[in-house]
Amino acid sequence: MKKALLALAALTAMGVAHAEDTLKKIKDSGSITLGVRESSGALAYTLGDGKYVGFHTEMCQKVVADLQKKLGLAKLDIKYQPVTSQNRIPLVQNGTVDLECGSTTNNAARQKDVAFAITTYVEEVRIAVKAKSGINSIKDLAGKTVATTTGTTSVQTLRKHERASGVDFKEVFGKDHADSFLLLESGRADAFVMDGQILAGNISKSKNPADFKIVGEVLSVEPIACMIRKDDPAFKAAVDDSIKAQIKDGSLAKLYDKWFMQPIPPTNTKVGLPLSEATKAAWANPNDKPMEDYAKK
Template identity: 30%
Template sequence: MRFVRESARFACLFAVTGLLVFAGCTKVAPSDQPGAAADSTLKQVLQRGTLRVGDCLTFAPFGFYDKGGQPDGYDVDLAKELAKQMGVKLEVVNTTSANRIPNLQTSKVDVVFCNFTRNLERAKEIAFTNPYVVASEALLVKKSSGIKSVNDMADRTIATVKGSTNGDEVRSLNMKVKIQEFDSSQAAILAVKQGQADAMIEDNNFLAYQASLDPNLTVTDEALVPLEYNAFGVKAGDQIWLNYLNLFLFQINASKMNAQLYKKWFGAEPRFPLNPQY
């Protein structure tokens, strides 16, 4: 009987041990699984020692080159703070609206700061953090144009930037207007100044800054679309990196650093809250 009891106990221990081994194996994420710690952009950046941020450097004051040829602006300041907190060097990669998503998908950059509006269509290809700045849309026009609102744009030309959502927004107005696309925001602004376009539609934060630089320009006092919540863009499937960036945004918002940087570059307090009430 003792032998039978000992044999049964041994068999039980063997079975339990086997279950523990099996359970332990099933909890370990394989290294090739998307978002696994070994493949996370966060780990890659820390190992590389350099953070590569895609930023639109033709979109002052969000991003531009200063007189010394160095990247500067609101988004650049945020990128500098992120690199500082990570303890790595910063490399700013000049990016256009059209190549924001391709640059993420091909790992040319680790994250994109470029007035990136979150929407469901883009979310099919990349992931977005929580918002860090909010805006609506308005028109940049010459003061001499007589244009007071989008209702004055019938049979006129609106300049937009390739790869932005602005062209779709104009089309949704169902107005008889001509849409002319440009490679950069600066090219679109120049088109308005030179009379190639009657107006430019863009983020009201950006346009207010541009009008402050040229006494011949003004911004229409309207909100053409619902509020746009702009965020950082990252490659899809990397939850570890996304979590890290969201925590970074939480900290700079809770400390008021983000609001201070906004006031530094736009000359006013943020107009819209980051967390809307529904």
């Protein structure tokens, strides 16, 4: 009996230690690794030379500042690890990335592998086309070539709609969002299906933004949130508390205005996407619900 109790105590201690892994790791190392994106629209992108910017990138930098205070560290170094749609989940799982701050949809399947901070952006998946293409809805994609990005939920959305409406189109895949947009820009694809803000961001940075437009039905509504490792409630609480504080003091709304409504680098063009009612609702009632809960509405 005593041995069984000792074993149980040891397992409990291991569980507690595991639950505090990320905060302990950050405190012990004096550094945190953020997973960042190179072309995820105004949410997260690179200016080159190791400089990463965007709404989620800057929000996470504020989270890091709050973590530094919480842990009583005089200094906390930020390391930036570029991630793609394909490798972002494995890099969070294996400990390479502590906090992923890109453009990841929170869904039930992913919640089996990782945890999510509270939703900070609610996305609508749309279709980008060339302005003179004559494509105005998903039905106009019949016989066309459609680009999307490998490892994104837009692939499933596309297939679901193909079955539902009987529209037959060819799919091509970009390795990242910039690559997918290049497929559209160069004429190798007739349309690019992706999160609306990613489409708008890539259009705003193109040589001739007026050559493109976002059209068609909203294909899905998706909560976007930052990823962290599973079974680490202390770290999740610390991240969530920082984001809630940013919502409460209005700094998150100011960040949104900065990245979506004002001219942004490198071309000093505006994305021009006002804060949506769905995102306002997510901020008013902070939660980490998956997209399946949105679909039920």
